[in-house]
Amino acid sequence: MTLLKDCKLILKNKKVIIIGAGIAGLTAAMKLSTSGVNVEVYEQHEKPGGKIRYFKSKAGPIDAGPTVLTMHKVFEDLFNSCGHNINENLDFIKEEIIARHWWRDGSTLDLYSSFEKNFEEIKKFAGHKSALEFEKFNKFSESLFDFFKDPIIMSPKPKIFPLFLNSFVYLKLLKELLIKNKNLYNYLNESFSDYRLKQLFSRYSTYVGGSPFMSPSILSLIWNVECRGVWRVKGGMYNLAKEIEAIAKKSNAQFFYKSKVKKILMKNNKIEGIELDNSRVIHSNTVIFNGDPKALLDGLVGKDVKKAVSTKNVQKRSLSAYVWSFSAKTKGLKLRHHNVLFNKNYKNEFEDIKKGEIPKDPTLYICAQGNNNDPYPKENVLGRFEIIINGSPISLNKTYNKQKEYTKCKEITFSILESMGLKIDLKPSEEMLTTPKEFDLMFPGSQGSLYGRTPHGITSTFMRPMNRNKIQGLLLVGGGTHPGAGVPMACLSGRHAAEMILKDLSLI
Numbered sequence: 047m048t049l050l051k052d053c054k055l056i057l058k059n060k061k062v063i064i065i066g067a068g069i070a071g072l073t074a075a076m077k078l079s080t081s082g083v084n085v086e087v088y089e090q091h092e093k094p095g096g097k098i099r100y101f102k103s104k105a106g107p108i109d110a111g112p113t114v115l116t117m118h119k120v121f122e123d124l125f126n127s128c129g130h131n132i133n134e135n136l137d138f139i140k141e142e143i144i145a146r147h148w149w150r151d152g153s154t155l156d157l158y159s160s161f162e163k164n165f166e167e168i169k170k171f172a173g174h175k176s177a178l179e180f181e182k183f184n185k186f187s188e189s190l191f192d193f194f195k196d197p198i199i200m201s202p203k204p205k206i207f208p209l210f211l212n213s214f215v216y217l218k219l220l221k222e223l224l225i226k227n228k229n230l231y232n233y234l235n236e237s238f239s240d241y242r243l244k245q246l247f248s249r250y251s252t253y254v255g256g257s258p259f260m261s262p263s264i265l266s267l268i269w270n271v272e273c274r275g276v277w278r279v280k281g282g283m284y285n286l287a288k289e290i291e292a293i294a295k296k297s298n299a300q301f302f303y304k305s306k307v308k309k310i311l312m313k314n315n316k317i318e319g320i321e322l323d324n325s326r327v328i329h330s331n332t333v334i335f336n337g338d339p340k341a342l343l344d345g346l347v348g349k350d351v352k353k354a355v356s357t358k359n360v361q362k363r364s365l366s367a368y369v370w371s372f373s374a375k376t377k378g379l380k381l382r383h384h385n386v387l388f389n390k391n392y393k394n395e396f397e398d399i400k401k402g403e404i405p406k407d408p409t410l411y412i413c414a415q416g417n418n419n420d421p422y423p424k425e426n427v428l429g430r431f432e433i434i435i436n437g438s439p440i441s442l443n444k445t446y447n448k449q450k451e452y453t454k455c456k457e458i459t460f461s462i463l464e465s466m467g468l469k470i471d472l473k474p475s476e477e478m479l480t481t482p483k484e485f486d487l488m489f490p491g492s493q494g495s496l497y498g499r500t501p502h503g504i505t506s507t508f509m510r511p512m513n514r515n516k517i518q519g520l521l522l523v524g525g526g527t528h529p530g531a532g533v534p535m536a537c538l539s540g541r542h543a544a545e546m547i548l549k550d551l552s553l554i
């Protein structure tokens with residue numbers, strides 16, 4: 047009885063401040079509040095979600111950030127662990143076709159969440175030899191995921207020891223990765239004879255912000271994550287953020303929007319609280335930071351916490367993007383939810399990005415979100431679209447002119463669409479485009495990078511900041527921290543941080 051009373055008292059007095067209501071901050075808020083901890087979330091924008099954002103349109107909300115999630119089980123487990131059923135208020139739709147791919151020569155390829163189906167499709171598309179090459183690559187990707195899943199991806203800290211133990215089983219795999227140490231594109235260049243398949247499977251490194259020509263071949267595992275299933279959230283990805291916020295609120299978490307944190311306060315090398323832009327001070331000895339970790343190093347939340355990360359944790363930067371979000375009527379191409387329109391010369395695209403330029407001939411990713419009545423776009427019916435072009439993070443000494451970037455990006459994007467046969471009934475306006483500079487403004491310290499530190503280099507996985515750091519009481523979460531970018535990864539980092547706090551309180 048006394049123990050229970052003591053426990054309740056600890057929880058009543060324990061307050062955790064969360065800076066940022068991105069998916070990781072929201073996850074931590076839900077996990078902590080449903081365990082009885084007092085949670086206060088301070089978010090500079092007017093709503094939750096961070097990069098999970100939407101644009102309003104005549105056809106309904108358009109996803110303007112992530113459009114699907116993988117690793118559905120991560121979310122299912124999280125909700126269960128908080129005493130909730132993920133399907134109670136959310137509808138997840140597993141995409142049968144994970145992506146439809148298009149090339150300039152008019153060829154197309156659909157890929158599915160089924161090896162057998164993909165084998166047959168690739169055989170039809172590029173012949174039996176290519177299908178066999180795919181089979182080999184698919185196995186490689188699967189064993190990579192199996193090898194790294196528990197010790198790295200799902201673990202709060204990368205664990206090296208299980209990797210060594212397992213390495214006897216996976217000797218061949220490690221030889222491919224470490225001894226040959228090729229970049230992803232070179233690996234695929236040797237694995238596939240058809241150029242289009244080299245492009246297709248190397249593009250997955252861009253999902254974590256890397257150029258295929260500079261990312262390690264270990265990122266081949268992303269294909270395996272993808273082919274295990276991609277899910278849309280009915281009504282848009284923002285509904286996921288809203289639902290997590292709603293559960294946290296029901297458990298008394300408090301959310302303060304339009305509340306930018308100016309400083310994380312410290313005393314005697316310990317966290318003391320935060321100071322908002324309006325100079326209001328809130329005390330707590332535990333603060334979770336969901337912003338880009340580079341903001342800490344840049345001193346954007348005060349000098350005291352700069353040492354929480356080091357340069358190697360946050361530099362160099364991952365890719366940014368030019369993102370169009372609009373509603374329009376289209377015809378000409380039968381789009382699915384995920385569509386990739388490849389260019390002729392993949393290398394040139396990333397050479398342009400390396401120079402800090404908008405690629406002259408980019409690959410276009412189109413998410414066709416249909417409308418409220420129909421999940422897929424129909425010819426001449428108003429539908430919702432998000433188009434993403436990979437871009438470079440902003441260079442801090444370059445002048446910015448939105449009008450110029452918009453004009454160039456519009457010309458490039460819409461002339462490619464037209465040349466590929468997609469007719470769009472739209473006058474794209476400047477507000478429909480989000481540029482790397484605008485991402486930088488939305489996510490301070492990021493330089494417009496959408497995935498934190500670059501995944502380039504074989505050791506990049508070990509370079510991201512962990513939840514815990516040199517400063518007692520400060521925990522870092524989000525796509526810029528371990529285990530990395532993407533909605534499920536950021537969610538995992540939020541859950542790990544919350545569980546560390548609960549462990550400290552002896553609550554788990």
Ligand SMILES: Cc1cc2nc3c(=O)[nH]c(=O)nc-3n(C[C@H](O)[C@H](O)[C@H](O)COP(=O)(O)OP(=O)(O)OC[C@H]3O[C@@H](n4cnc5c(N)ncnc54)[C@H](O)[C@@H]3O)c2cc1C
Binds near residue numbers: 089098496497523
């Ligand atoms: C265009 C685009 C498409 C993407 N597509 C996919 C996809 O299909 N699938 C997928 O899994 N992932 C995708 N991603 C990546 C995914 O969106 C991110 O990895 C993930 O959402 C990042 O979450 P986070 O927890 O790091 O928080 P973020 O979304 O980065 O949010 C951080 C929050 O912290 C707030 N904040 C920062 N500093 C302060 C401060 N000082 N005071 C108050 N608040 C502060 C910010 O305002 C922000 O709301 C995409 C990203 C983009 C941009």
